Structures are given as structure tokens and as C-alpha cells.
Amino acid sequence: MNKLKNELKRIDHKGYPAYKDLKGSYDFVKYTLNIEHVQGDPFASPSALSVRIKGKTADFPKNYYDVYHRRIALEDFILRKFSMEVSKISFKAKGSGKSGMVSASQPGQEIMERSACHVDEKTGDVLFRFVVGFPARGRSIDAGELEKILFGLLPKAVESSGIFKLFADKEKLKDQIELADDQKVLRELTKENNLAAFVADGSILPRESGVSEKPMKNAVLFKSPESMSVTFELPHKGKITGMGIKKGITLIVGGGYHGKSTLLRTLEKAVYSHIVGDGREYVVTDETGVKLRAEDGRSVANEDISLFIRNLPNGKDTEKYRCTDQKPVLSDPILTILPVKTHDIDVNQQQCGQIKTHTGIGQFVQPEVSTVVNAAKLQIKTNPEQLERILIHLLKNAAEYTESGKIFLDFKKRGAHTHQFIISDTGTGIPVEKQENLFKPFTEIKDLTEGDGLGLPICALIATKMNGSLTLDTSYTKGSRFVLELHT
Numbered sequence: 001m002n003k004l005k006n007e008l009k010r011i012d013h014k015g016y017p018a019y020k021d022l023k024g025s026y027d028f029v030k031y032t033l034n035i036e037h038v039q040g041d042p043f044a045s046p047s048a049l050s051v052r053i054k055g056k057t058a059d060f061p062k063n064y065y066d067v068y069h070r071r072i073a074l075e076d077f078i079l080r081k082f083s084m085e086v087s088k089i090s091f092k093a094k095g096s097g098k099s100g101m102v103s104a105s106q107p108g109q110e111i112m113e114r115s116a117c118h119v120d121e122k123t124g125d126v127l128f129r130f131v132v133g134f135p136a137r138g139r140s141i142d143a144g145e146l147e148k149i150l151f152g153l154l155p156k157a158v159e160s161s162g163i164f165k166l167f168a169d170k171e172k173l174k175d176q177i178e179l180a181d182d183q184k185v186l187r188e189l190t191k192e193n194n195l196a197a198f199v200a201d202g203s204i205l206p207r208e209s210g211v212s213e214k215p216m217k218n219a220v221l222f223k224s225p226e227s228m229s230v231t232f233e234l235p236h237k238g239k240i241t242g243m244g245i246k247k248g249i250t251l252i253v254g255g256g257y258h259g260k261s262t263l264l265r266t267l268e269k270a271v272y273s274h275i276v277g278d279g280r281e282y283v284v285t286d287e288t289g290v291k292l293r294a295e296d297g298r299s300v301a302n303e304d305i306s307l308f309i310r311n312l313p314n315g316k317d318t319e320k321y322r323c324t325d326q327k328p329v330l331s332d333p334i335l336t337i338l339p340v341k342t343h344d345i346d347v348n349q350q351q352c353g354q355i356k357t358h359t360g361i362g363q364f365v366q367p368e369v370s371t372v373v374n375a376a377k378l379q380i381k382t383n384p385e386q387l388e389r390i391l392i393h394l395l396k397n398a399a400e401y402t403e404s405g406k407i408f409l410d411f412k413k414r415g416a417h418t419h420q421f422i423i424s425d426t427g428t429g430i431p432v433e434k435q436e437n438l439f440k441p442f443t444e445i446k447d448l449t450e451g452d453g454l455g456l457p458i459c460a461l462i463a464t465k466m467n468g469s470l471t472l473d474t475s476y477t478k479g480s481r482f483v484l485e486l487h488t
Contacts, residue, residue, distance in 0.1 A: 001028055005147065012143035016041050019134050019141060030057055031158055033150065042097030042136035049132055051154075053162045055124025060164045064177055065119045072113050073180035076275070077173050078161050079117035080107055082128050085157035092153055093145035098133030102149060105129075109213045109280075110272035111180070126162040175276050178236040183273040186240075187284050189232045193244065197267050197285040198232075199224065200242035204279025205259065205266045215279035240282055248389060249458070299324050304461075364399035365407070375411035380419050381488040383466055387421075390459045390470065394423040394482050397455075402427030402479065414485070421484040422473075429479050430472065438472055 004026045011018040020038045030053065037048040065071040083104040093100035105116035118127045135145035159166050167173065190198045199205075201223055206216040224243035231241045245267075252260050270285035300323045316322075365371065391409070398407045405426030412420045430438065439460045456470075463470040468486035 001026065001151070004033075004150070008143040008147050011141050014141050016134075016136055016139045016141060019047075028155065030155075030163065039098075039134060041139060042095065042099055042133070044098075046098050046101050046103070046131040046133040048129070050127060050129045051158050051162075053126040053158070055120065055126075058119075058124055058126045058162055058164060060119070060124060060126070062124065064173075065121055065124060068121075069180050069184045070177055071119055071121055073111060073176050074173070075114065075117045075119050076107060076111045077169075077176050078119075078126070079105065079114060079128070080275075081167075081169065082117065082130075082157065082161035083107070085161055086130060086154075089149070089153040089157060093135050093149050095133075095135035095142050095145055096138055097136065099135035099142070100145065100149070101131070101133035102154070103131050109274050109278045110269065111176075111275055112272050128158065128162060172276070179276055179281060180273065182234040182237045183281070183284065185234055186232060186282060187287070190244070190284055191286070193230065194247055195230075195244045196247045196250075196289065197245040197270060198230070198242055198283065199245075199263070199266070199270075200240055200282035203242070203266075203281075203283055205262050205283075207262075213278075215277075219279075237282070242282065248385075251458075364396055366399075366403050368404040369399070369402050369407060370405075371407045371409070373409045375409075380486065382486055386462050386466060387484075387486075390462060390484055391421060391423070393455055393459050394484075398423055398425035398427060398480065401425075405479070417488050419486050419488065421486075422481065423484075424476065424481040425479040427479045429477070435472060435474060439470070 004022070007022055011021060017040070022035050023038055024035060026033045026035075028051075031051045034050045034052070035047065036050060039045060039047045060074065063070070064074045083106045086102045086104050087106075090102040091100040105114055107114065116129045119125070120127075132146075132149060135142040135149075160168065164170075186198060190196075199222055201221070203222040204215040204219050205222055206219045208214040208216050222242075224241070228243045228245070229241060230244035231239060234240055252263060254260050266280055266283055267285050267289070268291045270280065270283045271287050271289050274280045274283070300321060302320045302322060304319050304321070395407070395409065402425045407426075408422070408424040410420075410422040410424070412422065414420055439457050460470040463484055463486075466486060467488070468484065471483050471485070473481040473483055
């Protein structure tokens with residue numbers, strides 16, 4: 001400390017570049033101050049400093065930083081505290097340019113690893129990085145004002161943020177550590193249950209304004225639709241229920257101001273965990289998730305987007321849609337239906353049987369119903385994920401609406417490059433008057449689809465993109481029979 005004071009006295013009133021002589025480390029008893037970079041003049045970007053508090057002095061509980069997710073939560077919390085404390089002392093010292101400025105990184109609502117604060121997982125040492133505008137009168141050094149910052153104002157901000165026994169927010173810190181435990185478990189459970197995202201009931205999704213990430217006051221709390229509701233058990237929160245979004249394609253629809261964009265923005269942000277009180281604490285998205293936005297001004301030719309939108313104000317045909325300068329509002333659904341990639345897969349009796357037994361379809365099969373699989377041993381070139389998706393949807397429908405008899409899954413080769421997957425049942429069948437509109441979007445067929453009427457139309461669209469077709473065999477009268485034909 002005395003060394004730094006003597007240096008300040010020596011360079012006082014000299015030209016501003018003499019501040020560079022201060023670069024180095026200085027012992028402040030409870031912490032070490034490091035002057036790492038000195039600005040060239042009072043109007044330049046402020047000088048870079050850091051302080052390091054030894055683990056024995058900081059004395060945060062070891063179980064707060066000995067595992068990764070807890071350490072990140074601890075760093076985030078004490079950085080917020082430090083940032084708030086230094087903001088109170090900023091510009092308390094006066095001078096020209098950026099003189100007296102003291103600032104640390106100000107985190108948003110997300111909890112993430114930041115270079116502005118680090119806690120050593122082995123020693124418990126705490127490191128804060130921040131900037132200070134070294135004071136000047138004109139372009140001459142004002143050492144007295146810098147001494148005021150470093151010896152009078154800064155120590156309290158450092159000690160109240162980085163020394164546990166002087167910490168005023170111990171309970172709030174504990175809450176954030178426990179929340180970090182719950183968020184880690186929630187992410188693990190989401191993956192285990194083959195979900196891409198989870199949104200807890202009671203979450204506050206709308207934000208305060210377009211320029212604020214804080215939660216909106218008096219907002220409508222989120223409530224999951226029953227069809228997507230799942231319940232998990234967390235170590236501290238206990239039971240939590242919310243909407244589970246499965247991996248694959250999920251279409252979010254609704255009118256103006258129904259919250260579609262709000263939900264999408266929430267899912268985009270939920271790759272990171274959020275702080276206590278944010279309203280999105282129990283909203284998680286797979287960490288590998290990224291936002292894909294359709295390119296503005298794309299050229300589109302002969303794309304069928306009628307599944308997503310019809311009756312355009314300008315009367316354009318959405319079954320063979322064309323545009324040379326497409327905006328994202330229509331470009332997004334166009335991007336959604338791009339062709340799927342294919343590769344060789346083996347098809348045999350056992351694998352077709354696994355689609356039936358390993359995907360949860362069995363829970364829909366009535367006790368009086370038996371299932372039969374007939375599949376030759378062949379190799380076809382197709383997209384296995386999309387193939388399985390179509391078959392699961394058709395089998396689930398067959399299982400749900402067949403009370404007795406049988407459900408058949410047959411795989412047949414109809415030519416050198418033509419293969420068929422045939423799903424037949426002895427269920428209620430489809431009324432003749434409904435068959436014509438079966439694959440048209442937003443047509444509700446009570447016996448086969450739930451809710452939005454998009455299941456079969458999407459399956460048919462996917463089949464088309466796989467160079468195939470999905471049709472209803474109207475000659476079959478014992479129930480329902482769907483034929484998925486693929487040309488490879």
C-alpha cells in the first residue's frame with residue numbers, strides 16, 4: 001500500500017503518460033490490487049485493474065464452488081454485487097474525460113461464466129476484473145483523486161462483495177446456489193425424457209419492455225397445455241409441472257399477440273439458466289440449441305406452404321408459392337419444409353418391431369388388441385428419423401382407435417426402387433365423407449387427430465420431401481389402412 005502511495009506522490013501533476021509507471025501488483029492486506037493496463041490519456045478507454053482475494057480471506061463455503069454449476073452461480077452472484085457496489089463510487093472522484101469512472105461488467109438476467117469474476121475451484125481465491133478512469137486535470141495527473149478511489153472508495157466495494165463474513169446477502173446467495181442445483185437436474189431430466197425444452201407452469205415469459213429483460217409486472221403466468229404437461233422432481237424445489245417440448249418439429253400457432261414470439265424468445269434464451277426472480281428460472285432449452293432465422297429477401301419458387309398459411313391478402317397461391325424478395329414471416333415456414341437428408345438403413349422384422357415396442361406406443365394398445373409385424377430383410381436409402389416419426393404417428397392413431405382385433409405393420413418391396421410401409425387396423429375407420437379432406441391442413445378428423453388437425457398433413461408433407469407419398473387405402477373396409485410409399 002505504501003509503495004503505491006509513494007508512487008502516486010511522485011507522479012502527481014506530471015504529464016498523463018507517467019501513470020504507466022503504476023503498472024504492477026500492490027498488497028492491500030485483505031486483497032492484492034493489480035494495475036494491468038493504463039490508458040493513454042483521460043479521454044481514452046479507462047484503465048484495466050483486478051483484485052485477488054485469497055481463499056482463506058474470502059472464506060466462501062467450499063461446497064459453493066467445488067462443482068462447476070455451483071461455482072458459476074457463485075461467480076455470477078458476487079459479480080452482480082461487486083458491479084452494484086462499484087457503480088455507487090463511480091465518478092465520486094472528479095477530473096477531465098473519464099476521470100473517476102469505476103465500472104465492472106453488469107450481467108443481464110442469464111447466469112453464465114464471465115471473465116469479470118472467477119473463483120478458483122481448488123483454493124477458493126476470488127478474482128474481480130474492472131476498469132477505472134485515472135483522474136486528470138486537463139492532461140496532467142491528479143494523483144490525489146486516484147488515491148481517493150483506490151484507498152478510500154474501492155476497499156469497501158471489494159470487501160463487501162468478495163469476503164463472505166462481510167457479505168450481507170448470504171440467504172439470497174444460498175437461494176441462487178440451490179436454484180443452480182435444481183436447474184442442473186432439470187436439464188438432465190429434460191434430456192433423459194427426450195425433450196428439447198421445458199417451460200414450468202407459473203413462469204413469467206413476457207419482459208418489461210423491448211429494451212429490458214426484467215419480467216413484466218402483472219403478466220399472465222404460463223400454463224402448459226394438458227397434452228404436453230410433464231412433472232419432474234427437483235432436489236430443492238420439489239415437484240414441478242410444465243410443458244415438455246419433444247425433440248423434433250413443434251409448430252407453434254396462434255393469432256396476433258397470443259405470445260408465439262414471446263415463447264420462442266424465451267426458448268432461445270433458455271440455453272442459459274436465469275437468476276432468482278427472473279420468472280424464467282425453471283425454463284430450460286437444450287444447451288446446443290441455436291436460433292435459425294430465415295434469410296430476409298430470399299428467392300422462393302414453387303414451394304407448397306399451404307400447410308402453414310393460406311388466403312394471403314394479395315391472393316397469391318400458397319400451394320405453388322413464388323416470390324423474388326421474401327420476408328421472414330413467410331420465409332420461416334418455407335425454411336421448415338426444406339428436403340430432409342437421407343442415407344442407407346437396414347429394415348428387418350426386429351427393427352420394425354422396435355418402432356412398435358420402444359417408442360411408447362404400447363401404452364395406447366387396448367388389452368384385446370394384438371399387433372403383427374411383417375418385414376422382409378432389405379436395405380433402403382431414406383431418412384430414418386423422419387420415417388420413424390411418420391410410422392409412430394400412424395401406429396399411435398391405430399392403437400388409440402382400435403378397441404379389439406389387430407394392428408398390422410407391413411414392409412413390402414414393390415419394385416427395384418419402390419418400398420411400402422403399410423399400417424392397417426381393425427378399428428373404427430374413417431367416414432367416407434371425411435376421406436377426401438384427410439390430408440388437408442386444419443381439417444379435424446375426430447377419429448384420427450387431436451387439436452390442431454396438423455398431424456396427418458405434416459406426415460404427408462414429410463413423406464413428399466422424402467421422395468414418397470402417404471395415402472389412405474380406400475378399398476380397405478375392415479378399419480383404416482395407410483400406405484407410406486418411398487422411392488429410393
